[in-house]
Amino acid sequence: MLATGRAWCAVCSRSPEARCLRAPPVARSKLCGPGGPHLAIVRGVEKRTLPAERWRELAATAVSEFADAGYERASLNRVIRACGMSKSSFYYYFESKQQLFEAVFAHLAGTIAGGLEVPEPEDFRADFWGLAGRFLQRLVVAAEQDPLFVNFGRMCYLSDVPAGHAGVSGMMAEIDDWLQRTLAVGRSAGAVRCDIPSGLQARIAIAVLREFDSWALQNRSALGAGELSGLVEAQLGVMKRMLGPE
Structure with a gap:
C-alpha cells in the first residue's frame, strides 16, 4: 500500500x-x-x-x-x-x-x-576462505538465475543517485560493517594477516571488492557461460593473496 x-x-x-x-x-x-x-x-x-x-x-x-x-x-x-x-x-x-x-x-x-542466506561473521572462523568461496559462488548462482538480482546490484552502484539516499547508503554501510566484522574474525582466527591496521585493511578490501562487483555487474551481459564463475574465483584468489597471512 x-x-x-x-x-x-x-x-x-x-x-x-x-x-x-x-x-x-x-x-x-x-x-x-x-x-x-x-x-x-x-x-x-x-x-x-x-x-x-x-x-x-x-x-x-x-x-x-x-x-x-x-x-x-x-x-x-x-x-x-x-x-x-x-x-x-x-x-x-x-x-x-x-x-x-x-x-x-x-x-x-x-x-x-529473504532469498539469500548471508553467513554471520562468526561462521567464518572455522573455514574462512572456504566459506568465502562458497558464499561468492552462491552469489553467482543468484545472478545467473534472476536478472533482477543483477539489476538491483547495478542500482546500488549508480553514480547519480541523490547524495545521502537512505536506502542505498544505508545498505552499503551495513555491507561494509559486515565485511569489517568478518575480517576481524579472520584476523583472530589466523586466516587474515594482522600486520596492517584493521581499519586500513578493511578500506582496501572493500574498495577492491566493490571494483570487482561493479565491473562484473556492468559487464554481465558480455560474459559468456562460466566466465562469471571464473571471474569470482579470480576475485577470491586476489583477496586471498592480498589478505591471507604470509
Missing part, C-alpha cells in the same frame, strides 16, 4: 524517520520493511493499494530502467508506457521518480535478503 500523508512501517510500526528493527538488515531503510509500498500503511488517512501483480510488473520495469539508464536519465514515461499505465494512475500511487526509486529499492532489498 502507498498512501498520501505520513507512512508507517508495516513490519515494525515505526515512523519513516526510525529504521525498521525487524526487517532483514539489508532491507532496512527509511521506507522500511521488505515488501515495498504495498506493505506501507498510513495512520489516520486514506490508504492507496497497488495490486500485488501490478506492483511486481511495475517494480521489474522500473529496476530495469534505473539500472540501464541511471537515476537522472531514467524516464518515468518509459516505465509508465511499458506497464500500460496512465500517468494519472501512476501519480495516484507515486509522487515522484525518487519515491518510485525508493520503493523499488526497498522492495528488491527485502526480496533478495
Whole structure:
C-alpha cells in the first residue's frame, strides 16, 4: 500500500524517520520493511493499494530502467508506457521518480535478503576462505538465475543517485560493517594477516571488492557461460593473496 500523508512501517510500526528493527538488515531503510509500498500503511488517512501483480510488473520495469539508464536519465514515461499505465494512475500511487526509486529499492532489498542466506561473521572462523568461496559462488548462482538480482546490484552502484539516499547508503554501510566484522574474525582466527591496521585493511578490501562487483555487474551481459564463475574465483584468489597471512 502507498498512501498520501505520513507512512508507517508495516513490519515494525515505526515512523519513516526510525529504521525498521525487524526487517532483514539489508532491507532496512527509511521506507522500511521488505515488501515495498504495498506493505506501507498510513495512520489516520486514506490508504492507496497497488495490486500485488501490478506492483511486481511495475517494480521489474522500473529496476530495469534505473539500472540501464541511471537515476537522472531514467524516464518515468518509459516505465509508465511499458506497464500500460496512465500517468494519472501512476501519480495516484507515486509522487515522484525518487519515491518510485525508493520503493523499488526497498522492495528488491527485502526480496533478495529473504532469498539469500548471508553467513554471520562468526561462521567464518572455522573455514574462512572456504566459506568465502562458497558464499561468492552462491552469489553467482543468484545472478545467473534472476536478472533482477543483477539489476538491483547495478542500482546500488549508480553514480547519480541523490547524495545521502537512505536506502542505498544505508545498505552499503551495513555491507561494509559486515565485511569489517568478518575480517576481524579472520584476523583472530589466523586466516587474515594482522600486520596492517584493521581499519586500513578493511578500506582496501572493500574498495577492491566493490571494483570487482561493479565491473562484473556492468559487464554481465558480455560474459559468456562460466566466465562469471571464473571471474569470482579470480576475485577470491586476489583477496586471498592480498589478505591471507604470509
